[in-house]
Amino acid sequence: SFDVGGKEAPKVQLTKDGKEVKFTSVEGTRHVYSIAEVKPEHQGVYKLTAKNKTSSEETTVTLNVTGMYIIQ
16 A cells, blocks of 8 residues: 655556556555455556656555465
């Protein structure tokens, strides 16, 4: 989850590998993106961008998904 605020409410965008993804929920300044069951297709670079008229900030998170091995 991300808390994003400012004197002027920023526009907040989340992308994965350059494509916009929707937040799971938005409550006030808190923007939440959650994955119930992580799968290989969730792997990638997620970038959060917050912009208003006076400034722009961004941060990135890389999600790596590795396989689970079951020995029988």
